[in-house]
Amino acid sequence: RFSGTLDIHRSDEIGQLAKSFQLMTEKLSENDRIRKEFISDVSHDFQSPLLNIKGYAELLMDEDLKEASRKNYAQVIQSETERLSSLTKQLLLLTSLDQLSSPLQLKTFAVNEQLKEVVRKYRWLIEEKELSLSMELEEVPYTGDPAFLEKVWENLLLNALKYTEVGGAIEVLLTDGPDHLTVSVRDTGIGMDKGTLGRIFDRFYRADDSRTQKTGGTGLGLSIVQQVVKLHAGTIDVTSKKGEGSTFTVRLPKLS
Numbered sequence: 195r196f197s198g199t200l201d202i203h204r205s206d207e208i209g210q211l212a213k214s215f216q217l218m219t220e221k222l223s224e225n226d227r228i229r230k231e232f233i234s235d236v237s238h239d240f241q242s243p244l245l246n247i248k249g250y251a252e253l254l255m256d257e258d259l260k261e262a263s264r265k266n267y268a269q270v271i272q273s274e275t276e277r278l279s280s281l282t283k284q285l286l287l288l289t290s291l292d293q294l295s296s297p298l299q300l301k302t303f304a305v306n307e308q309l310k311e312v313v314r315k316y317r318w319l320i321e322e323k324e325l326s327l328s329m330e331l332e333e334v335p336y337t338g339d340p341a342f343l344e345k346v347w348e349n350l351l352l353n354a355l356k357y358t359e360v361g362g363a364i365e366v367l368l369t370d371g372p373d374h375l376t377v378s379v380r381d382t383g384i385g386m387d388k389g390t391l392g393r394i395f396d397r398f399y400r401a402d403d404s405r406t407q408k409t410g411g412t413g414l415g416l417s418i419v420q421q422v423v424k425l426h427a428g429t430i431d432v433t434s435k436k437g438e439g440s441t442f443t444v445r446l447p448k449l450s
């Protein structure tokens with residue numbers, strides 16, 4: 195593999211060509227480093243549930259096992275399998291976003307209906323955690339990729355639900371503008387400090403207090419959100435205060 199630098203002083207065509215090769219090489223090795231880091235993170239995240247599954251399956255084979263323990267061990271195996279499954283799904287989604295060979299599948303649809311649908315999907319969790327949910331949705335037709343955008347709302351809502359204590363409040367707002375729409379998801383949850391805020395869009399990043407909670411995350415959700423928003427030429431902003439809550443705001447320009 196080529197490494198090192200070419201010394202270029204010429205401004206002719208060959209010189210220009212060599213210069214762009216050099217830039218490409220630099221970019222490639224940066225990509226290479228990111229890819230290696232990514233693979234090592236993925237392996238690590240697969241390893242621990244696999245170890246748990248193996249360990250508890252072995253324990254289950256003990257013939258003298260008490261009924262209560264049997265149930266307990268089977269539950270661990272089930273939840274670790276679910277974890278692996280959601281990790282795989284998220285990874286596949288991220289990979290498909292990275293290597294998007296075909297353009298987005300654009301459709302005109304009502305974002306307000308889509309948001310309602312996503313909230314409906316998590317009604318059970320909202321009730322289980324006794325959260326109060328308020329929605330203010332303007333009617334907004336928008337042209338974008340509905341399948342990818344659904345993941346954005348789903349990840350933001352699920353995070354708000356996961357990182358908010360029992361009895362907290364969640365707010366989902368959708369407003370229309372002349373050339374863009376804005377979706378905000380606000381929660382009164384655990385919030386984040388500055389250090390955490392700077393890293394939440396990194397792949398696999400999870401704040402320490404999120405790791406210790408039994409929320410079952412992968413650290414990939416917000417990377418997916420960011421990627422999809424970027425593909426729609428939009429922006430995402432976060433404001434948060436530790437112990438008070440967070441607000442995620444997505445702005446999408448109207449593409450057509």
Ligand code: ADP
Pocket residue numbers: 349353354357381383384385386394399400401402404405410411412413414415416417439440
């Ligand atoms: P995860 O699967 O861990 O939720 P994400 O990529 O969706 O992964 O989020 C990365 C991290 O950002 C989370 O682990 C958590 O520490 C922090 N985070 C995301 N959303 C919120 C929120 N609404 N409130 C507090 N922390 C959040």
